[in-house]
Amino acid sequence: MSKILLVEDNPDAVKRIIRYINKIFAELDVVSFPEAGEALQYAKANDVSLFILDIQLEDYKGTSLAKQLRELPEYKYTPIIFETALAGEELSAYRDVKCYSFLVKPFDEEEFAAAFRDALGLSKQMNQQAKTIQIEQKQFILEYAAQDIAYIEAFGKKLVIHTISRLSGIKEDTISGYTLSGLLALLDDPAFVQCHKSYVVNKSHIEKIDKSGRKICLKGFTDTIPIGNKYQAELWG
Incomplete structure (x- = not known):
């Protein structure tokens, strides 16, 4: 079963995103953390297929977490979707971290589904090729x-x-x-x-x-x- 790691410190946003994902693929295993540090430790101990990262987190930025993930060989090319209310972070994320997609809050279900389906499809393709x-x-x-x-x-x-x-x-x-x-x-x-x-x-x-x-x-x-x-x-x- 593919694991999706969601790092978001807003409980309402977590519930909404998990609801969106369950409508797309109910069999996916979605794990969420409010802090980047906890998420990083989980990623090191588990096989994650796709990351959804809020840029503004409780302990440090999601872009910093993404850079740490990219330093791990197993996540060098794993799809990352960023979400944030600060649209100005977009260029930095694309340039520094090579994120796959970017969602500016507030985003609706249709916007999320389009980005998520594309990223998950890429993840499956990459896993099959690199396995x-x-x-x-x-x-x-x-x-x-x-x-x-x-x-x-x-x-x-x-x-x-x-x-x-x-x-x-x-x-x-x-x-x-x-x-x-x-x-x-x-x-x-x-x-x-x-x-x-x-x-x-x-x-x-x-x-x-x-x-x-x-x-x-x-x-x-x-x-x-x-x-x-x-x-x-x-x-x-």
């Missing part, structure tokens, strides 16, 4: 970009991760201590589905599906992936 997983192997940690994984193959108690990078001459990795279901949970991405008891495939790399032959052809790969009877629904319903 990586880390796999521990003895004294090493292997990191993969989810988009680079074409399919995963099980051999007994070992797994082989086949990546698009392999097409450029980089050898695939054999890992131990993980199951296909465990890697699926780690990936947590609807693009990855189990198509056979021994295979997980990234649907975004499928070139074609041979239903009669029960096999999958992947872009750039000569090997085909089998489809198990119990897994057909995952591919074509």
Whole structure:
């Protein structure tokens, strides 16, 4: 579930904004703080998809909070929406912090919804593009970009991760201590589905599906992936 961090010290404004968000996507997890310091600590301990920051806060400015967030690698490009009654802060926010959008109080529901939908859409796109997983192997940690994984193959108690990078001459990795279901949970991405008891495939790399032959052809790969009877629904319903 995506987390939205709202930093606003006006209780009525908090209630109104949460109401607006719930009308757009009720399943989103909205967390609010009245102070920048508390919000910063929360952001460091949690994965936030989008920030909504009031510029005038109880302890220090929302623009200062945004600068602190931008110094954290995980939030270097995370969308930030500023809200304030001081329209003169707009140019400074855009120049110094690279905020995504700017709402001048009082703003109505339509204005908020337009900015919020755009920013949330960008956040989802960025997360999908940048998502990586880390796999521990003895004294090493292997990191993969989810988009680079074409399919995963099980051999007994070992797994082989086949990546698009392999097409450029980089050898695939054999890992131990993980199951296909465990890697699926780690990936947590609807693009990855189990198509056979021994295979997980990234649907975004499928070139074609041979239903009669029960096999999958992947872009750039000569090997085909089998489809198990119990897994057909995952591919074509």
